[in-house]
Amino acid sequence: MASEGTGDSLLVARRQGVKAKPESARDEWVVECAAQLFLEGGLSSVKMTDIADASGVGVATLYRRFKSKTRLSVEAATLLWKRFNERICELVESDDFLTMNGADRLETLLREYGAHYVANREFVSFLDEFDHLVLSEGVEGGELESYGREVDSFYIIFDDAYRLGVSDGSVLILPDFATFYKSVAHALVSVAEKMARGEVIPSDDFSDGMEELDCIVDMAVKYVRK
The missing domain is CATH 1.10.10.60 (Homeodomain-like)
Structure with missing residues (x-):
């Protein structure tokens, strides 16, 4: 008692x-x-x-x-992305990163992106659920403004590395860099989400999931590196 x-x-x-x-x-x-x-x-x-x-x-x-669990979920998602961006900012501000050329910065950022997903499957699962919630609840764009800024801030860092690469001659000038970035980012997220959900059919073998992410990064780097 x-x-x-x-x-x-x-x-x-x-x-x-x-x-x-x-x-x-x-x-x-x-x-x-x-x-x-x-x-x-x-x-x-x-x-x-x-x-x-x-x-x-x-x-x-x-x-x-x-007001609702959905709105609280948006706040939570914004916080989780903010934490991820803080980790990326620590990398960007490191001495090793600052000495890299643009192409090496792009590769480092992409590999960090993939490694974070593998190390934080709960975060990936949450993002998958959150996307479905936003669509099913019809959450309007204005309610996602802060969330969108946190998600898009990684693109700004990535774009800075690309511009440096163009300036120092380590990357090719792409006709549409934004599309290149979105294609690679979506591919990484898709594989990470499948890894987090687990195998649905026998051919869904994610024992080499990290290798799949590395393969996506390798192809992206080969495409953009001069």
């Missing part, structure tokens, strides 16, 4: 601590908790009550602040 009382006291203290935070800080905490739950349990299986329990914020408050 004593342990139960202690647990209850800790829960009350935690909830009081959350309530004492400014609304902006509390919202960030809720999004953090939601993102973690989505990664651990899958987007479809997590309920608003689960997020309320994990964050220490009442369900009514969640709906007042975020």
Whole structure:
């Protein structure tokens, strides 16, 4: 009984601590908790009550602040992409990366992109579920503005590397670089999502999934490298 009382006291203290935070800080905490739950349990299986329990914020408050689970999912997806971009920024700002020519930067970015997907299958599974949610719920473009900026920010880094490659002569001048980028990015995402979902038919053998991603990168680099 004593342990139960202690647990209850800790829960009350935690909830009081959350309530004492400014609304902006509390919202960030809720999004953090939601993102973690989505990664651990899958987007479809997590309920608003689960997020309320994990964050220490009442369900009514969640709906007042975020309106719906879908909107909260958008916030969580934005946060997860922001974390991925922070990892890429660390790479871009490293001394080794800054000494590379444009072609080597492109290859390094693509391999990091693929390696991140392999190392974070929960993130890939979440993105797959999130895309389906956005389409099924008819989420409008305005609601995805911040999310889109986080996703597109990787393209900006990639484009900078390409422009450097054109300047230093290490890459070819492509007729449509944006299409090249989207084709490679979509191919990497597609393989990563299939790896995360698992084998559906016998021919879906993803034991060499990383090799498939490497093959896509190899073809892309060979296509663009001068």
